[in-house]
Amino acid sequence: MVLERGKGLWVRCGLRDLQPASRKPSLSHRNAPLTPTGRLRLARCVVEDGWPLRRAAERFQVSHTTAARWTDRYRRNGAAGMHDRSSRPHHSPRQTPAAIEQQVVRLRREHRIGPVRLAARCGIAASTTHRILTRQGLPALTATDRATGEPVRRYERAQPGDLxxxxxxxxxxxxxxxxxxxxxxxxxxxxxxxxxxxxxxxxxxxxxxxxxxxxxxxxxxxxxxxxxxxxxxxxxxxxxxxxxxxxxxxxxxxxxxxxxxxxxxxxxxxxxxxxxxxxxxxxxxxxxxxxxxxxxxxxxxxxxxxxxxxxxxxxxxxxxxxxxxxxxxxxxxxxxxxxxxxx
Incomplete structure (x- = not known):
């Protein structure tokens, strides 16, 4: 059974309690329609309560294709499929070769120089060098100790007056x-x-x-x-x-x-x-x-x-x-x- 009030400010989602559905998509709080919570509500209305896609799209103020996408994900993966996925491709055939990445990391640790100078030594673009450093988890030079090259270890005394x-x-x-x-x-x-x-x-x-x-x-x-x-x-x-x-x-x-x-x-x-x-x-x-x-x-x-x-x-x-x-x-x-x- 589906319950509605007025123009549909209240909707039922599966076997859950009734929850308010906002008219305008917003990301300001966890219950907004376009967050994982809102996507789950939309998908349950279609899959479990039998709503037509166009009706669910209108009620949640999204496009028909968006409603179809989250509904299909719910059918395949359940509630876990409502979360955002990484946009990184499964395969990167043009990614920088591992040998060059190792050279960039070695030079960074030995000489403690930035992406521009590393790029000149390795024959690649500075933007590529920056992506390599980020991918390898190497912090920016400003966050490292100049004497050792290790990440700066921050400390704080537990109580006022300790130091x-x-x-x-x-x-x-x-x-x-x-x-x-x-x-x-x-x-x-x-x-x-x-x-x-x-x-x-x-x-x-x-x-x-x-x-x-x-x-x-x-x-x-x-x-x-x-x-x-x-x-x-x-x-x-x-x-x-x-x-x-x-x-x-x-x-x-x-x-x-x-x-x-x-x-x-x-x-x-x-x-x-x-x-x-x-x-x-x-x-x-x-x-x-x-x-x-x-x-x-x-x-x-x-x-x-x-x-x-x-x-x-x-x-x-x-x-x-x-x-x-x-x-x-x-x-x-x-x-x-x-x-x-x-x-």
Whole structure:
């Protein structure tokens, strides 16, 4: 028995409960007519309930041939036949020979070069080289470690405070009246004499990406140690207790001043491998974001103007900006109750 209401907004599909059939095909949800669920409904109406093909096509707003295709697949394969199939042909007689594919893979692993240079060495098109690399499961060069050629292994500490990344970004100060972005190259060079540098010290939590940054006059051992004390207190105010701190091998972080400060705070110091800044990559990436979205985001007429804009930007980063490294969450949302305390 088939039940209808009005112009057929309700249809029966096999022995299933009645389900609404949308007038317009849409892929916005799993019950839309042209998804596997909708195809199954259409096929059951024809095969099990005896609907004519043209009536089913009209009811589900598809063509007669489309209705016939899904009905035939249902007869042959059942519900499993309602899913999309790969468009790749069963046979590819003109596919690149296996020997050339092996050469491309070998050169990629030995020399770590991209598709264009591989194509020149192997005598094939760059697009063909790219397809070979994709088929062999080799990642893009940007996703590999330059030293070993292996895919980058990403890690994340389980809890906030398990590891704190610390680094310093040296940034040229802006003279009063503006630099080259405001005045042009020639006048900007003449106006920058004696402006000096800002040393941006940043502490970033590995798990949450919550960041604390200060503009300090230098990167000496005493300055770095004092920054660590303030950063630890700031994170403590936000409910994060620091257990370990990771830095590079800069002079200030290898002195007894740094070690003694870590011991007094109950923090275990860690250092990256020499010449391996990727180990401290999270804070390095934060500094790149900081430059793109704050320091170089717009022309400033003075260093004071740029510094005045920084607190608002850091607040945006910590509490409102979706972070792609943590699935679009904000750093504050990964710290217990912190996001609820800030408006």
């Amino acid at each position: 704190l990344h610390i680094d310093v970004k040296k940034l040229g100060r802006i003279p009063d009246g503006g630099g080259h972005k405001v005045l042009g190259r020639a006048d900007g060079r003449r106006n920058k004499t004696g402006t000096g540098y800002a040393y941006l010290h940043t502490a970033l939590d590995d798990h949450s990406r919550l960041a604390y940054t200060e503009d300090l006059p230098d990167e000496k051992a005493a300055t770095c140690a004092a920054f660590l004390r303030r950063a630890t207190a700031w994170f403590a105010d936000h409910g994060v207790s620091i257990e370990r701190v990771l830095t590079d091998n800069a002079w200030a972080y290898t002195k007894n001043t740094w070690r003694d400060t870590c011991r007094d705070l109950g923090i275990s110091p860690r250092w990256t491998r020499p010449w391996r800044p990727q180990t401290n990559g999270k804070v390095e990436r934060f500094h790149r974001t900081l430059l793109d979205e704050w320091a170089y985001h717009q022309p400033y007429t003075s260093d004071a103007e740029r510094q005045a804009a920084f607190p608002d930007w850091l607040d945006w980063y910590n509490y409102h900006r979706p972070h792609t490294g943590i699935s679009g969450q904000t750093p504050a949302s990964r710290v217990t109750n912190l996001s609820e305390q800030h408006t």
